[in-house]
Amino acid sequence: MNRRRFLKSTGLTLAALAFLDAVSEAKALGLLDDDFKIKMLNENTGIFIAQGGTILFQLGKSGPVIVDDQFPPYAKMLIKELSKKTSLPYQLLINTHHHADHTAGNIAFKDIVPHILAHQNSKLNQENSSIAKGNQNEQLLPDRTYEKVWCEKIGNEKICLKYFGPAHTNGDSVVFFQSSNIVHVGDLVFNKMHPFIDKPYGASIKNWQLVLDNILKSTNKKTKIICGHAAEGSDVIITREEVRNFKNYLSTLYNFVENEVTQHKTREEIIANKVLPGFENWNNKFIENCLDSAYTEVTENYK
């Protein structure tokens, strides 16, 4: 049976079918275990949480602006949910950085958003990682990039992207919704969990701490700060204190590994620690990546 006839026989609309496609795709990928959650931050701005980096959306006077988009099945669910709230045309999709759990959903916005915006290194990283994975057809790349700062008023919101140098990758944007005093920091903070540190794509543990200082300087007590990931039981809406805690984590990680290196420990011995003193309860799969990445950075800085 072709699609149109199937639709007629079931009474489903095209939008409903697209949604069912998204759901079955998600089920096939085993992604639907947690379903999704929407939490509003103000009248027209909210976060969407499913699998992958937190999505921020603003419905806006002229149409929706989206920050990050997880994976295609969830991006489609988001589009479906937002269609219940607004019929205005999408204005902009922003990628905080290139990782698939923040950008794989770009493709779901093909012919829906006029522009995708990211830092210039993020675009390059999306391109290179999709070449490496052999899935270039599935990765919709940003058509707009910037180098240091990008600002534009969209609807009633002044939106600014700032680049403070290498941190989680070499292309992380901090996305400010200035009028609403909301900031999406992407994966620049992992709340109460070991982060993923992407050395092959230019991460820097040292500069990451300065980036966090810049985030603290550019926010105030009332700023709603959104991060990409949080440990179970912790929130992706974070306080400035939690940003400071994460900065403390990064300096502790670097100093711990530096101390081990000065005691002539090998990379393998350091990774075998599988724990960071002071953060023993932050256990997840990224601890090995953190120790390994810190070893790479410490030994590079010693050269």
Ligand SMILES: [Zn+2]
């Ligand atoms: Zn990431």
